[in-house]
Amino acid sequence: MVFPSILEQIKTKYNKWKQQGIIIAGGNGKGDQLNQLYDPEGIFVHENKTIFIADRGNHRIVEWKYGSKSGQIVAGGNGQGNRNDQLYHSTDVIVDKQNNSLIIADYGNRRVMRLFLENRTNQQNLISDIDCWSVKIDKDGFIYVSDHGKDEVRRWKEGDTHGTLVAGGNGRGRNLNQLHKPTYIFVDKDYSVYVSDHHNHRVMKWTKNAKKGIIVAGGNGHGKNLNQLSYPRGVIVDHLGYIYVTDCDNHRIMCWYEGDAEGSIVVGGKQSNQLYHPTDLSFDVEGNLYVADWGNNQIRKYEIIGFDSNGSLNE
8 A cells, every 4th residue: 555645634834833842741851761862863744643753862763742741751761772672863754554563763773773663572683784874764665874974775565685776886075976964854755755955955855766966055165154054863754845854053944946046944043043053854634844943952843834825815
């Protein structure tokens, strides 16, 4: 069965979010209690608005139900280590709907793991010996992993020993066939792979079977102008082709459209918005924006503002 992406389920076109975010997870200082987070990295918002959080500093994956005051540990949480019930600086997590499981980038242990949601003691080591930062799944169930050490992205299927190269893999650099410390990735319905090329301060798009990528955001050096990014992290592309990226060191979320000379600020970039080194982002089925506010050890929700058929603003 093919599942549509979260953003493809949104029927109404939106292009603006309220600027004051709501804290919906964490926000109680840095710590390891169930109402706290410690350097949250990757996030995934399920259809029921439950959030799965790669709580990197606590070496655990936390499930935070919408409206709850605290989360529940679903993986790790048994100290730093490499046992199957432990994690080490996990950086990303996604839900694999076809297998009712979580796929986890266990970065510090250099492995990708699967955790079945119905039997959470049954964990599998899917991929080993890889500096995995981000994991994604395409509509056919193939797993894509960014390798932060080898500066590449590979596609994997069950039983693969090496995977198939889909981006980078030509040494570390800034040429169009290279990457430098890739972080988060996104795969669209056409199998194009979008890569946050962290140390090159750009987002790259690699179409299926391409030998090199194209720059779709940033790529004008490290800076805070609207045509620049500073150590980008999370990236998502909506069904209209708009590219959303966490501009980590500029403390903002940016939106670009392929071919645009400049991006626009979605949220953040100002003291009043209080983002501090955001890492990842996600949307729910209504189009609300969720941001992992790494420096503040919390997850923020930015509510959508819509437009009706006459172009009038609905708030």
